[in-house]
Amino acid sequence: MARKPNALRLEEIYHKIEAYPGKRAASLARLLGLNRSEVTRSLPALEERGWLVYEDDRGGLYPFDKANSQN
Amino acid sequence: MARKPNALRLEEIYHKIEAYPGKRAASLARLLGLNRSEVTRSLPALEERGWLVYEDDRGGLYPFDKANSQN
DNA sequence: AAAGCTTGTTGCAGGGAATGCAACAGAGGT
């Protein structure tokens, strides 16, 4: 089934968060053709790699890098 | 057996190369408690992650970052 | 109030990939 290496998966997810800041996990999953669980389960792994993700009170996801404290 | 995630494994290997530049794969394997094959098989994965490793003609391994061309 | 839809989470099973072991050939030293 040609599973992609984990690193590329995480990179895709983070890039989608950058491209669509504020989207919820389910929306990103549809954009990426992934299962919802895959996206939510990847968030901790993203942070471990230094790609911090901020989550607002409605589940919207935003990139949290570049020392941007207005998120 | 508490196998560590692949990313941490690769990081450990590269840190050992930094700590003991010039050591061969078998030496690093002993220092890390790993099999020799694990270290040599990890070298391509290290490069894919941007942790370039230089290998001299006797098998000694060196970090190859920081634009250091005297390696 | 219901019914419907979407969300995030979680348990489970399948499968791909990482790992360890052992054997091998080659290089070097005694």
Place this chain on the structure above:
DNA sequence: ACCTCTGTTGCATTCCCTGCAACAAGCTTT
């Protein structure tokens, strides 16, 4: 010759990533 150490590789085992399905909670629309 022998012995040791090295890197490589084939194979079997095991890990854990992934998708699926079910669930509860929240929200909107009847």
